[in-house]
Amino acid sequence: MKTQQTAEGVARPAGRPRSEKAERSIIEATLELLGEGIGVSELSIESIASRAGVGKTTIYRRWSNKEDLVVDALATLKPPIPLPQGGTVRDDLVTYLRVIQEEASHHRTRCIMNIAMSDSERHPRLAERFRELTVEPRRAVVAAVLRRGMETGELRADLDIDMALALLSGAVIWLTKWSHPGESHADIPERIVDEALKGFRPRPSEP
Amino acid sequence: MKTQQTAEGVARPAGRPRSEKAERSIIEATLELLGEGIGVSELSIESIASRAGVGKTTIYRRWSNKEDLVVDALATLKPPIPLPQGGTVRDDLVTYLRVIQEEASHHRTRCIMNIAMSDSERHPRLAERFRELTVEPRRAVVAAVLRRGMETGELRADLDIDMALALLSGAVIWLTKWSHPGESHADIPERIVDEALKGFRPRPSEP
DNA sequence: GCGTTGCGAAACTCGGCCGTATCGAAATCA
DNA sequence: TGATTTCGATACGGCCGAGTTTCGCAACGC
Numbered sequence: 001m002k003t004q005q006t007a008e009g010v011a012r013p014a015g016r017p018r019s020e021k022a023e024r025s026i027i028e029a030t031l032e033l034l035g036e037g038i039g040v041s042e043l044s045i046e047s048i049a050s051r052a053g054v055g056k057t058t059i060y061r062r063w064s065n066k067e068d069l070v071v072d073a074l075a076t077l078k079p080p081i082p083l084p085q086g087g088t089v090r091d092d093l094v095t096y097l098r099v100i101q102e103e104a105s106h107h108r109t110r111c112i113m114n115i116a117m118s119d120s121e122r123h124p125r126l127a128e129r130f131r132e133l134t135v136e137p138r139r140a141v142v143a144a145v146l147r148r149g150m151e152t153g154e155l156r157a158d159l160d161i162d163m164a165l166a167l168l169s170g171a172v173i174w175l176t177k178w179s180h181p182g183e184s185h186a187d188i189p190e191r192i193v194d195e196a197l198k199g200f201r202p203r204p205s206e207p
Numbered sequence: 208m209k210t211q212q213t214a215e216g217v218a219r220p221a222g223r224p225r226s227e228k229a230e231r232s233i234i235e236a237t238l239e240l241l242g243e244g245i246g247v248s249e250l251s252i253e254s255i256a257s258r259a260g261v262g263k264t265t266i267y268r269r270w271s272n273k274e275d276l277v278v279d280a281l282a283t284l285k286p287p288i289p290l291p292q293g294g295t296v297r298d299d300l301v302t303y304l305r306v307i308q309e310e311a312s313h314h315r316t317r318c319i320m321n322i323a324m325s326d327s328e329r330h331p332r333l334a335e336r337f338r339e340l341t342v343e344p345r346r347a348v349v350a351a352v353l354r355r356g357m358e359t360g361e362l363r364a365d366l367d368i369d370m371a372l373a374l375l376s377g378a379v380i381w382l383t384k385w386s387h388p389g390e391s392h393a394d395i396p397e398r399i400v401d402e403a404l405k406g407f408r409p410r411p412s413e414p
Numbered sequence: 415g416c417g418t419t420g421c422g423a424a425a426c427t428c429g430g431c432c433g434t435a436t437c438g439a440a441a442t443c444a
Numbered sequence: 445t446g447a448t449t450t451c452g453a454t455a456c457g458g459c460c461g462a463g464t465t466t467c468g469c470a471a472c473g474c
Binding site: 037039041042107110111114115117118119120121122131135146149153154155156157159160162163164166167168169170171172173174175177178179188191192194195196197198199200201202203 | 244246248249314317318321322324325326327328329338342353356360361362363364366367369370371373374375376377378379380381382384385386395398399401402403404405406407408409410
């Protein structure tokens with residue numbers, strides 16, 4: 001593996017350069033297959049190569065094992081801008097939960113979510129990457145909304161932010177998974193947020 | 208397959224009867240393997256037979272495919288008595304969440320939970336069975352506690368029970384999955400319940 | 415004893431996938 | 445032009461598991 005010097009002085013390997021297009025189509029094929037419900041363990045290099053229109057060699061030249069490839073594939077998942085803030089805390093939260101609910105209604109998102117959830121025992125690196133890319137950014141956004149509410153007085157000043165986040169996020173996931181098939185889901189974000197804001201106890205001064 | 212008549216007049220197939228012991232050990236081996244983190248797709252009939260000390264024939268004679276076997280195995284999961292009720296609603300809820308949290312700390316329970324969660328796309332029958340056996344009974348117990356609180360006045364009379372359940376159950380799952388590794392989990396049930404009971408808004412009359 | 419069925423073990427065929435090697439063509443630079 | 449590397453394609457040996465068959469033995473009713 002000799003190297004060559006470009007005009008800019010950047011070392012570059014001799015010979016034909018690797019195709020970025022091939023690289024992208026490999027990753028896209030991986031995400032496609034995962035999004036169709038193929039689990040990491042059933043995911044075969046051959047199926048990825050075939051789907052990507054690429055030789056197996058081209059994959060093995062870049063990634064030495066399947067997990068590395070999946071980690072890199074997950075790394076390309078950019079969480080869509082989640083929150084156009086601005087209204088009351090209640091409205092922002094409802095908007096946000098609606099985004100999550102909308103995502104969870106897509107088969108592809110749900111499959112990738114499942115991988116992150118269930119393969120976390122066997123593939124800690126996958127779980128770690130997923131949390132870093134998807135969970136944490138969103139947690140941060142909602143935490144900011146909650147903190148704003150605590151400052152303006154719309155929320156309790158002694159709110160336990162971690163628990164509040166868990167209550168809201170967990171409820172959406174839970175309902176997506178376990179609510180009865182026929183039920184309507186349209187107003188779920190509002191109902192979750194309102195129950196969480198009001199609390200379960202009676203509010204003596206606000207009938 | 209001729210049949211014979213017993214003294215009680217119950218038809219019974221001729222020849223050596225099937226061994227109930229073999230059947231039980233097959234199912235137990237299946238649950239063991241699933242509990243060790245083997246996913247449904249990686250679960251091989253050969254590994255089950257070997258673990259159960261049984262010939263493959265004995266398995267194929269009873270179940271025509273893997274999914275049927277796993278469904279039957281899940282069907283033997285009896286949810287442990289979940290709630291020794293009696294105190295305040297708050298205490299009952301904390302106790303209940305503690306049970307869930309305790310279960311979620313066992314590797315076996317977590318693996319089986321993962322299967323129920325993530326294979327629900329590809330194996331609807333598994334998800335259905337799991338909900339029927341595990342989710343619904345528990346949902347019913349907590350719903351009863353909440354209803355009692357609504358009657359005694361400890362909870363709001365217009366509480367949205369479905370959302371309350373989702374907030375509480377979802378929060379535990381969420382925290383079990385995504386909370387940071389090093390964090391202490393000891394007081395999580397109390398914190399969840401208290402935040403849910405108080406609500407996020409300030410309570411004007413209760414400083 | 416006899417017919418029937420279940421048992422565990424082993425052998426078998428078949429297909430899928432792994433990871434490597436090889437091929438001719440293409441892309442890049444000196 | 446020649447050296448080097450990558451490309452997609454294909455073939456290869458090897459492993460593993462599916463699902464079936466066979467075998468000798470055990471358990472049942474008659």
